[in-house]
């Protein structure tokens with residue numbers, strides 16, 4: 001029994017590790033792209049242009065107000081089928097790309113809100129001081145506001161990244177061979193459900209543990225002494 | 227140097243400035259005094275268009291400035307401002323605080339800029355703090371850095387909004403000393419302050435505001451010793467207590 005457990009734990013590991021490669025890849029890509037997109041969404045939401053504000057608020061509300069799984073299915077199945085109806089030819093979508101797009105769009109909504117909170121926590125004084133020196137709004141954002149907001153937001157961004165890592169398990173629904181999918185494949189060959197799911201849980205735990213440590217380091221490194 | 231005509235400013239229904247005419251000539255030091263809520267800060271903030279006036283004209287050295295972004299930016303780069311709460315950039319060290327704006331706005335080269343910044347820090351007595359972060363400075367030191375930071379843009383005018391009100395009493399003197407030295411050097415200055423001693427000693431002129439209007443003004447010593455209007459008398463009486 002116990003030897004069985006360890007045998008499958010070890011046996012499932014190469015496949016799971018391969019899956020972890022996709023998990024980390026999608027999480028890193030969507031975190032990076034999500035930061036970039038989230039930055040623009042955030043700047044739109046706090047801009048003076050009413051149109052931009054409404055657009056960006058709408059974006060944030062939609063992506064935070066619907067389940068991530070639905071977003072993934074929508075992008076992977078929904079869009080290609082719409083395009084197929086419109087143009088009369090199939091639009092195959094790589095599941096990995098679809099998954100990354102879905103995660104990026106979703107992460108951007110959360111990151112935009114995180115950034116906005118970071119910016120408003122700075123108060124008006126910083127922007128006024130920068131502008132009083134002759135910096136333009138964009139320069140003030142770039143050199144004064146965002147560097148501080150981002151540093152303050154490292155813990156929240158760390159949480160977002162850990163959430164991303166865990167949520168990539170949803171990609172098994174569209175046949176990306178990430179950790180859970182690889183695990184299921186292994187189980188279907190061996191029927192060793194307990195050791196495999198144990199190994200899956202362990203692997204996620206190790207990944208999130210490492211990510212948390214890295215973000216703690218970053219937080220220490222970029223601490224603002226005020 | 228600065229000329230303001232017919233300046234009006236409201237926040238929603240609240241009329242804060244009700245038609246201000248105000249001029250400062252080159253090299254002059256003007257102290258702006260008045261009760262809380264009289265609009266002193268708002269006037270100062272309108273001078274560099276941090277607040278947008280509803281009406282009136284602002285000109286600097288004969289050039290009139292509208293609220294187009296490019297003009298606003300130009301005006302602000304010619305007018306230095308020192309805030310009550312310093313507003314130093316906490317993620318940058320002292321030298322970087324001083325160098326940021328001239329580097330980005332004036333595109334000064336690193337070498338000469340570093341020299342300028344170091345010279346300014348020496349003048350405010352903080353040459354040894356160049357590498358320190360604002361979080362590790364006392365209030366008085368922070369305010370002196372803020373002054374150096376504003377001076378680094380080589381402004382034509384310096385505006386001070388209660389620069390010593392947030393300071394512990396024992397460090398007020400060091401900041402006033404820097405301002406005094408600046409005044410002696412010929413800088414044009416507008417200072418909102420409750421420090422009547424400073425006004426008497428350093429200012430050329432005192433302007434007294436109440437309820438969004440300039441009520442009385444005059445040469446500093448004369449005005450402070452012998453105000454004409456009842457409001458100014460009452461205000462000075464309470465300030466000196």
Ligand SMILES: Nc1ncnc2c1ncn2[C@@H]1O[C@H](COP(=O)(O)OP(=O)(O)OP(=O)(O)O)[C@@H](O)[C@H]1O
Nearest residue numbers: 237238240242260261262263264265266267268269
């Ligand atoms: N951004 C703003 N929005 C709304 N009201 C404002 C704003 N800024 C100032 N006020 C109001 O305008 C009036 C004048 O404010 P201001 O700060 O200019 O006064 P002050 O003379 O500087 O007073 P103090 O000595 O307290 O600094 C006050 O009633 C204040 O509440």
Ligand SMILES: [Mg+2]
Nearest residue numbers: 266267268387
């Ligand atoms: Mg004020």
